Amino acid sequence: MTSAGVPGGGAVEVPAVVEAVGVGKVFGAGSTAVTAIESVDLSIRQGEFISLIGPSGCGKSTLLRLIGDLTHPTSGTLAINGKPAARARSDRDYGMVFQAPVLMDWRTIAKNIELPLEIMGFPPDERRRRATELLKLVELEGFADRHPWQLSGGMQQRVAIARALSFDPKLLLMDEPFGALDEMTRERMNAELMSIWRRTGTTIVFVTHSIPEAVFLSTRVVVMSARPGRISQVIDIDLPAERSVETRESERYFRLVTRVREALRQFEPTDEGPEVTEAERVRAEGLA
Amino acid sequence: MTASAAREWLPAVGVFVIVLAIWEVGFLVLGVQSFLIPRPSVITEQLVSDWSTLARGLVFTGTEAVSGLVVGVALGTAAGFATARWASAREVLLPVAIGASTIPIIAFAPITLNWFGPESLLPRVTIVAVMCFFPVMVNTIRGLTNVDPGTLELLSSYAASDRQTLTKLRGPNALPYWFTALRIATTLSVIGAVVGEFFGGPLYALGIYITLQTGASRYPSAWAAIVLACVLGIVLYMVAVALERLTIPWYTARETAR
Secondary structure (H helix, E strand, O other): OOOOOOOOOOOOOOOOOEEEEEEEEEEOOHHHOEEEEEEEEEEEOOOOEEEEEOOOOOOHHHHHHHHOOOOOOOEEEEEEOOEEHHHHHHOOOEEEEOOOOOOOOOOOHHHHHHHHHHHOOOOHHHHHHHHHHHHHHOOOHHHOOOOHHHOOHHHHHHHHHHHHHOOOOOEEEEEOOOOOOOHHHHHHHHHHHHHHHHHHOOEEEEEEOOHHHHHHHOOEEEEEEOOOEEEEEEEEOOOOOOOOHHHHHOHHHHHHHHHHHHHHHHOOOOOOOOOOOHHHHHHHHHHO | OHHHHHHHHHHHHHHHHHHHHHHHHHHHHHOOOOOOOOOHHHHHHHHHHOHHHHHHHHHHHHHHHHHHHHHHHHHHHHHHHHHHHOHHHHHHHHHHHHHHHOOOHHHHHHHHHHHHOOOOOHHHHHHHHHHHHHHHHHHHHHHHHOOOHHHHHHHHHOOOOHHHHHHHHHHHHHHHHHHHHHHHHHHHHHHHHHHHHOOOOOOOOHHHHHHHHHHOOOHHHHHHHHHHHHHHHHHHHHHHHHHHHHHOHHHHHHHHHO
């Protein structure tokens, strides 16, 4: 899955899904400039599940937004499927899920899932077929004709995931999608996401604050440190591919959780420098 | 449906009937003079006996109000779209719109009479259109621009065109704002038409009729015309509400669910 050998021996280099070399991002300019991330090197292969984890202000969301072409690097090079991020976005390579489900209240649940398909010009019966299929995938079959406000937070987030999957994106970018959910719902959503990922084989980049979540879901966990945001360590998660409730109780799982925790602690900030809050980031971006 | 509709309307109707009863009986017992405020029964009597004149006035004033409303809402919506779309339009249109909204109608009305002549509908249509224009424009701009930034990013991640962003997000987002403006505009339209008529127009027009009857101390007749103008305003408002419920049922449903 990670590399494709072409029959006949003439191996063709398959470009990584994400190839970041020396990527940096500075918001603002001059004395008010804030370095969000600095010299990030990261290569993500087809079918991987990568979690970005780190303290607030470490730039993990910024890195995800750079990959998704919602903001642009100020240094370094970034290639998505071997092309610039802007090309990847216009080629509709990205499915995105944010912390808020951002559903449209005037659309029914099925119509919300069909939104990207409408924009991308899929025929109506194909849209309906896919929406029905995805509603089944996220276990919301009975809710096709409901409106978003009639669903719980966890259900709304499942709709957002279904919507992101509707057009078979090559890369799924998720920014703390379960951050607003309670622990029980979050664990159930983790298990569901796991099975969706296994069934679809989509490459996923996942930003989270939660160590257990990162370890449970990922093939690799990217630990970041703050001020400036950098990759401090990449931890391979060598858990069995099939993960379940028992996985969370296994010793290997505990060992990995401890390793990620220690990696995070190692880079704990010693000085209380200013932290880039969401509001500051938005403001800085407006100035840029 | 009918049961729930009845439950929705019953309190309002009940209060209305009670107020009318207190008005009628209270004013009769206290002996309030009819030049201050006539009793409902007196006004109703006058409504019936003056009906042929009042009906003509209602049609005339109603035509002015509705025509002005349509023109003002159409222009306000168009200006709102242009302003939300092009920053250059904002710089040109917004000062003009604010200026138009601050024109004192009392000063403006005699001028429109000079433009079009007193017998024409146009002076009042102009006044009503000017009055309705501003709230519609401002609300349209707000509805088109006050969109959730997260949803904008979502559409941008799908590489949606500007046109798709307008039809899938900004337009639907603007509709509740627009209907709020429409409700405001319906009540303004009747006020604009009636006040505009104070300065001239055919004798049966509601505004003229009110001033003439008041001048001749025929207060119940004046009140009959006032009541009719109110009814016109309420009917137009209810039409706006009905249109809103038909067009954006999700909005009504969401508001009642909260």
